[in-house]
Amino acid sequence: MHANLQTLEQQRAEFSSRRFLAMPLSGTICWLIAGVINIFVSAQWAALVLFIATGSIIYVAMLVARFTGEDMFKKSKTKNTFDGLFFHCIGMALLVYSIAIPFFMIDARSLPLCIGILTGLMWLPISWIIQHWIGTFHVLSRTILIVLAWYLFPQHSFVVIPAVIVVIYAITIYTLEMRWRQLSQHNL
Numbered sequence: 001m002h003a004n005l006q007t008l009e010q011q012r013a014e015f016s017s018r019r020f021l022a023m024p025l026s027g028t029i030c031w032l033i034a035g036v037i038n039i040f041v042s043a044q045w046a047a048l049v050l051f052i053a054t055g056s057i058i059y060v061a062m063l064v065a066r067f068t069g070e071d072m073f074k075k076s077k078t079k080n081t082f083d084g085l086f087f088h089c090i091g092m093a094l095l096v097y098s099i100a101i102p103f104f105m106i107d108a109r110s111l112p113l114c115i116g117i118l119t120g121l122m123w124l125p126i127s128w129i130i131q132h133w134i135g136t137f138h139v140l141s142r143t144i145l146i147v148l149a150w151y152l153f154p155q156h157s158f159v160v161i162p163a164v165i166v167v168i169y170a171i172t173i174y175t176l177e178m179r180w181r182q183l184s185q186h187n188l
Contacts, residue, residue, distance in 0.1 A: 008081060015082035016130040017187070019180045021068045021173060026061035028169040030054060035162030043108050046158040054115050058090060082129050089122035096121070112161035113150045117143050120165075123172075134175045142168045 006014070034053035038046040065072045096118030104111040120142045127135025145164045153160040 006078065006080075011080045011082055012129060012131075015080050015086075016132075017183055019068055019070055020126075020130070020176050021180075022061040022065035022070045022072060023057070024169050024173050024176065025064045025068070026057050028166055028173065029060055029064075030057045031162045031165045031169070035159050035166065038158040038162070043158065047104065047108060047111050050111055050115065050158065050162075054119060057119075085125065085129065089125055093119040093122045109150075109154060109157045112157045113146060116146045116161050116165055132179060134172055134179070137175075138168055138172045141171075 030053040034046075034050050037049045041049065062072055097115070099118060100111060100114035103114050120139050123135040123139040123142075125135075127133065127137075127139075142165060145168070146161050149160045149164050150157050
């Protein structure tokens with residue numbers, strides 16, 4: 001293992017220069033599939049579909065990364081501290097199931113609310129790392145709109161909340177791609 005001689009700011013700049021499409025594309029795919037399937041199934045099946053879909057996001061991202069040119073498990077000689085922080089954020093998102101599952105046991109329709117908000121929290125530190133507003137926009141709009149959807153459409157939370165998340169992801173993906181293109185042009 002080689003010692004990393006880069007400063008934290010240099011590591012941050014390197015980390016921030018990435019495209020960041022694999023995870024949001026994967027999230028979009030998984031939440032879209034869950035929302036569409038949940039139109040046609042009972043609440044019990046909808047919960048199972050949502051658990052499987054959201055639990056699959058990281059695995060789908062690994063596949064998507066092959067098409068976006070991203071290396072999710074960077075095998076470079078130098079370690080980047082922010083890669084470690086990013087994977088800790090993913091771990092944090094997975095740990096929130098410990099909140100979602102007990103609440104789900106009391107009120108089954110709470111599952112998309114809990115998972116939708118809690119797994120979206122990882123966007124806040126990502127926004128800080130890359131020093132761009134999109135992560136903050138993502139987490140705040142996602143949280144506010146999910147809560148509104150949960151109150152306005154209580155019987156349809158397994159369909160409406162995934163739809164809200166997909167729309168937020170679409171905005172996020174577009175913004176991240178425009179950001180990456182600007183960075184790429186600037187670095188030419």
